[in-house]
Amino acid sequence: GQNIDQPTEMTATEGAIVQINCTYQTSGFNGLFWYQQHAGEAPTFLSYNVLDGLEEKGRFSSFLSRSKGYSYLLLKELQMKDSASYLCAVNVDAGKSTFGDGTTLTVKP
């Protein structure tokens, strides 16, 4: 089966840095995605990693270690609008992605 683990909830302060971890055990691996989902809305794409290392995109960075089955999403200079659920998803074959249950991030002033 497929198993993707992320913390259920995290809290951080506006302007700070937060790291959201994701570990996975899947039958296949064709890349790992991070999505942001605000309450009542659809997920929106944040990042994609297929090779080991760090991918940086503005205030957001994502890291992957395939040998460890581990990824993290790093959010810098947190803003109130970053309060949302962050979903880790593994593309387990050429098409299907398996999602974690998401980490609900609350940013406080």
Place this chain on the structure above:
Amino acid sequence: DTGVSQDPRHKITKRGQNVTFRCDPISEHNRLYWYRQTLGQGPEFLTYFQNEAQLEKSRLLSDRFSAERPKGSFSTLEIQRTEQGDSAMYLCASSLHGTSGSDEQFFGPGTRLTVL
């Protein structure tokens, strides 16, 4: 708006009724996915198409669920004899699958189904 669209956005039905949802993907995307999401959970894969071919269907999906993409463009998801446990948000996503790229999926706004 050239994003993924879904219709209806909300559907309330009585147990035992049939419902059908529609998804219009981004026009140049060849792959289309259906997911189901309940509160506090991540999206759960239901099925996906490449052009008009249905390539995979989740084993979790009962025979009451069927999906089509007859012309390789829009898709429909039908649920027959709805049950209260079918109440969820049904998400559609599309992607451009090719020799390169990430298969990044673009999601529609979802159809929220409530079965009374």
